[in-house]
Amino acid sequence: VNLLRILRVWIAIAMIFALAAWSVRHWVRIRRAVDWSLARPNELARDAERFAHLAEHLPPHGPVGYLNEYSGFRPDPEDLRDPQLLQKLERARDRLVVASYVLAPHVVLADREARWTITSVPPGAAVPFREAAAFALRVDAGDGIALYEHVERR
Amino acid sequence: MTTVLGFALAVAIGWVVVRACAADAPLPLLLRAVCAAGVGCGATSLAFLGWLQLERVPAPSPWPLDFALAAALAIVALVVRVALRRASTPAPALPERARTAAWQLELLLALALVALVAGCAFGFALLSRLEPLHGSDSQVIWNFKARFLFRGGAHWLDFLHPALAASHPDYPLLLPASVARIWAYAGEETEVASLGWAAFFTFGTVGALGAAIAALRGRAAGCLAAMAVLVGPQHISVGASQMADAPVAFFLVAATAVLVCGARTAAGRPGVAGPGVAGPGAAAAGPGHLVLAGALLGCAAWTKNEALPCAGALVLARILIARRSGWRAALRAQVPLQLGMAPALLALAWFKLRLAPTNDLVEGVLSAATLERIVAWERYATILSAFADCALTPRPIGMLFLLGYLLLLGRARDPRDRDAARMLGLALAVVLAGIFALYVVTPRGLAWHLSTSLGRIVQQIWPCAVLLVFLVARDPAAAWPRS
Numbered sequence: 020v021n022l023l024r025i026l027r028v029w030i031a032i033a034m035i036f037a038l039a040a041w042s043v044r045h046w047v048r049i050r051r052a053v054d055w056s057l058a059r060p061n062e063l064a065r066d067a068e069r070f071a072h073l074a075e076h077l078p079p080h081g082p083v084g085y086l087n088e089y090s091g092f093r094p095d096p097e098d099l100r101d102p103q104l105l106q107k108l109e110r111a112r113d114r115l116v117v118a119s120y121v122l123a124p125h126v127v128l129a130d131r132e133a134r135w136t137i138t139s140v141p142p143g144a145a146v147p148f149r150e151a152a153a154f155a156l157r158v159d160a161g162d163g164i165a166l167y168e169h170v171e172r173r
Numbered sequence: 174m175t176t177v178l179g180f181a182l183a184v185a186i187g188w189v190v191v192r193a194c195a196a197d198a199p200l201p202l203l204l205r206a207v208c209a210a211g212v213g214c215g216a217t218s219l220a221f222l223g224w225l226q227l228e229r230v231p232a233p234s235p236w237p238l239d240f241a242l243a244a245a246l247a248i249v250a251l252v253v254r255v256a257l258r259r260a261s262t263p264a265p266a267l268p269e270r271a272r273t274a275a276w277q278l279e280l281l282l283a284l285a286l287v288a289l290v291a292g293c294a295f296g297f298a299l300l301s302r303l304e305p306l307h308g309s310d311s312q313v314i315w316n317f318k319a320r321f322l323f324r325g326g327a328h329w330l331d332f333l334h335p336a337l338a339a340s341h342p343d344y345p346l347l348l349p350a351s352v353a354r355i356w357a358y359a360g361e362e363t364e365v366a367s368l369g370w371a372a373f374f375t376f377g378t379v380g381a382l383g384a385a386i387a388a389l390r391g392r393a394a395g396c397l398a399a400m401a402v403l404v405g406p407q408h409i410s411v412g413a414s415q416m417a418d419a420p421v422a423f424f425l426v427a428a429t430a431v432l433v434c435g436a437r438t439a440a441g442r443p444g445v446a447g448p449g450v451a452g453p454g455a456a457a458a459g460p461g462h463l464v465l466a467g468a469l470l471g472c473a474a475w476t477k478n479e480a481l482p483c484a485g486a487l488v489l490a491r492i493l494i495a496r497r498s499g500w501r502a503a504l505r506a507q508v509p510l511q512l513g514m515a516p517a518l519l520a521l522a523w524f525k526l527r528l529a530p531t532n533d534l535v536e537g538v539l540s541a542a543t544l545e546r547i548v549a550w551e552r553y554a555t556i557l558s559a560f561a562d563c564a565l566t567p568r569p570i571g572m573l574f575l576l577g578y579l580l581l582l583g584r585a586r587d588p589r590d591r592d593a594a595r596m597l598g599l600a601l602a603v604v605l606a607g608i609f610a611l612y613v614v615t616p617r618g619l620a621w622h623l624s625t626s627l628g629r630i631v632q633q634i635w636p637c638a639v640l641l642v643f644l645v646a647r648d649p650a651a652a653w654p655r656s
Contacts, residue, residue, distance in 0.1 A: 028649045031581040032282070034574060035400050039289045042404040046296035049303075080328040082336075119337070120312050124325035126334045 063117055069160035070121040070137070076158050076166055077135055083125045084136035085118060087111050088144050090129065114139050134172040139164050175234070176365050179358030182239040183351075186246060187213025193250030194465035194513075200434050203384035207377040208427050208465060214370065214420075215472035216242065218350035219520050221357070225322060225329055225350075235357050253461070275393060275650035282396035286383075290376070293403050297375060300413035301368055311415035314340050316367055318349035323356045333528060343529040345521055347476040348417055367415050374420040375412025378636050379403055381423065385430035385640065389437055389590060391648035398643040401575065405635050407628055417477040418629045424473035425483055426636035428466040429600075432491075433593040433644060435462030460509040467513020475517040478532065479630060482607050483600075484514070490600035494592055534615065543614050552619055556612045559623045560605075563631050575642045582646040590644055597641045604634055 077083065089111050098104055118137060119127040127137075136154065140163040154167040187209035195205060220242045221235055311317075317340050321332040333342045348370070355366035379399045387395025402408060412419040438459070470487065473480035488507060495503035546552060564572040608630055615622050 027581040027583075031578045032397065032649060034577060034581075035397055035404075036285060038404040038574065039285065039292075039400050042296075043289065043292035046292055046299060046409075049296070049299060080325065080331065082334075116313055119340075120317050120320070123317055123320035124328055124331050126331055126336055128336045 063113060065162070066114055066117045066164070067121050069162060069164040070118050072160045073137060073158055073164070073166045074122050074125070077122070077125060080124050081126075081135075082128050082133040083122060084131040084133040085115060085127050085129055085139065086131055086136060087114065087139045088141060111139070131169075134169050136167045136169065137164070138167060176355060176359045176363055176369075178236065179355040179366075180369060182236065182243065183213035183217045183354075184210045185213065186216050186239065186243045187211065189243060189246045189250050190216065190468065191465060193253045194461040194468075196254040196461055199438075200431065200462070201384040201388045203380050204388075204427070204430055204434065207380045207384075207423075208431065208469065210373055210377060211420075211424060211427055211472060212465070212468050214351050214373075215347055215424075215468070215475060215517060216246070217354055218347045218475070219516060221354040222322075222346055222350045222520070234360070235354055253464075278650055279392045279396070282393050282400075286396045286399055289400055289403055290379070293409050294376075296409045297372060297413045300410060301371075310417065311367065314344060315348040315415060315417060316352060318344075318346065319352040319356070319367070320362070322346075322349055322353035323362065330528065333530065335530070338530075338533065341533075343525065343532045344417075344478060345475045345524060347472060348420065371412055371415045371419065374423040375409065378408075378419070378423040378426055381427040381430050382636050382640055382643075385434055386643045388434060390585065390643060390646070391650050393650040394643055394646070394648045397578075397649065398639055401578075401639045401643070402636050405632070405639070407632050408635070411629060411632050416629065418632050420476045421473050421480045421483075421633045422636050424469050424476065425480065425487075425633065426640060428469035428473070428484075429487070429597060429637050429640055431462050431466040431469065432487075433590065433597070433640070435459055435466070436593045437589055438462075463506075463509035464513035467510040467515075468517070469513075470510070471514035471517030474514070475521055479633065481521075483604050483634065486603035486607065487596075487600045489603060490596045493599060494596045534611075534617075538614050538616060540616065542616065546614055546616075552613055555619055556609055556623065559612075559627055560609070563627055572638070575639065579642050579646045582649060584645055585647045594641060594644050597637065597644070601634060601638060601641065 142163045157168050158166040190212050191205050191209045318332045322329050352366045356362050383395045383399030386398040470484040492503050
């Protein structure tokens with residue numbers, strides 16, 4: 020009976036040991052995959068640097084408008100089946116999140132009603148302003164990220 | 174250096190509170206240490222936020238504020254300590270376990286635990302480096318708000334702007350205030366602030382649970398319990414991503430550990446009827462322990478919305494277990510616990526009633542469509558299926574593994590811990606029922622809501638489930654052959 024109890028204890032311990040080994044192996048596997056995993060966060064980190072550069076030209080607080088190539092875009096359910104579009108939408112959303120994070124305590128609003136507006140569009144794409152004359156480019160941080168000032172709201 | 178001072182003062186302030194609360198019956202040293210850091214984090218975050226509210230600008234360096242808080246708490250602690258010593262018969266400390274015949278087993282498990290902690294620390298560091306902006310929750314919610322508190326000056330409340338609804342402006346502020354406070358010490362937004370707290374909560378959970386089980390069931394069981402938490406679903410990834418689920422899990426398990434250890438020391442106190450006492454059971458924990466557990470539960474509620482119902486479930490379970498001695502006595506026994514919770518709950522009430530917008534989930538639940546969701550029976554099947562998946566899927570450890578451990582070791586049948594185990598089991602059942610009900614009425618897409626939140630919510634109560642299983646299971650060293 021005693022032997023059976025010891026056997027049961029060892030099985031229980033072995034079970035947790037196996038899980039512990041699985042857990043450590045999991046971290047080692049992630050470490051091996053690090054090169055490709057680093058690609059996306061680096062991209063976001065570069066975006067963060069660009070937004071931080073724009074922040075230096077803003078007043079200490081207050082709202083900041085934000086426009087990207089999908090501002091006002093209302094996709095059909097059919098459109099959302101396109102994986103390429105989904106990927107682009109996700110990338111645009113990530114950039115907005117990073118902009119909000121980096122620019123805090125400025126409140127980033129998804130419109131262009133404030134004096135300052137940031138555009139975040141793919142390089143070469145049209146800036147989404149209809150009456151572009153009202154907006155003056157103040158800083159171009161590169162990669163489609165720029166800061167505009169509404170000349171009549173100074 | 175000033176960053177270290179910020180952390181050290183928080184721990185020192187927590188230590189003053191823990192020393193006073195554990196005056197009537199000592200707790201294991203490791204449990205006291207992690208509780209001190211947790212309570213210190215909560216107390217200093219409240220003080221920092223109070224300062225912001227009064228002065229409307231961040232303190233250039235909050236150390237005078239922290240020293241004043243430490244001095245005030247030390248005076249209160251001295252009074253409480255004297256009062257507790259006069260009011261109650263001193264209880265013996267939890268017995269230091271002598272070297273048992275199974276010391277080889279304990280040594281083996283201790284070495285395995287050290288190796289696993291090292292492996293998980295490596296994983297934690299790896300994930301922290303992989304996500305320089307630290308995952309969506311910390312970036313969208315916690316560190317985001319910390320930036321308003323630190324950089325915002327007179328405009329620090331701008332994080333409540335309706336346009337920032339995605340950052341859940343109604344969420345409590347323990348984490349943002351703790352991070353912003355350390356930044357104020359450092360004079361810059363050092364990553365050490367959020368990483369330091371995240372590492373503490375991730376590994377402090379393991380320390381609190383391991384120390385409690387080692388004291389109650391033996392060192393071998395303590396090592397195994399700590400390992401079971403470390404390999405638990407998402408424990409390291411949630412911690413390294415700086416999500417608030419890690420501190421909530423810490424505060425809940427630390428509070429439960431204090432209650433359970435308190436009940437055991439009280440059972441050994443002269444004048445208490447002893448094992449199987451027909452008194453208020455887990456409520457028999459000394460008043461100091463109850464105040465400390467209450468403070469930890471209050472900190473949990475001050476961290477994240479979901480923690481408040483969890484704390485409520487624990488209080489409800491205590492009342493139900495203690496009702497054998499009469500409802501009035503059972504309710505009276507909760508007073509020290511409520512006293513401990515009071516500072517954090519008052520701050521939470523001020524924040525929710527004066528500043529924060531209504532929670533979007535609550536707003537959605539109060540609509541007429543809720544009735545339709547309640548009678549949509551297919552929702553129940555979907556939720557049950559998700560629950561089963563969570564319990565049975567080894568990611569890497571599911572509830573099945575814990576039940577397997579319990580079956581293999583057998584029940585301890587220690588009458589001193591019976592009421593504490595019942596209380597914890599009941600509280601977990603209430604929490605699970607509450608989570609189930611929440612998913613039934615959620616106004617959000619059910620599949621989306623389940624897939625994005627259930628795993629993290631389970632992570633919050635997972636250490637408490639491990640505590641329950643190891644509290645009920647036999648000490649593995651007890652089955653060892655005697656030399």
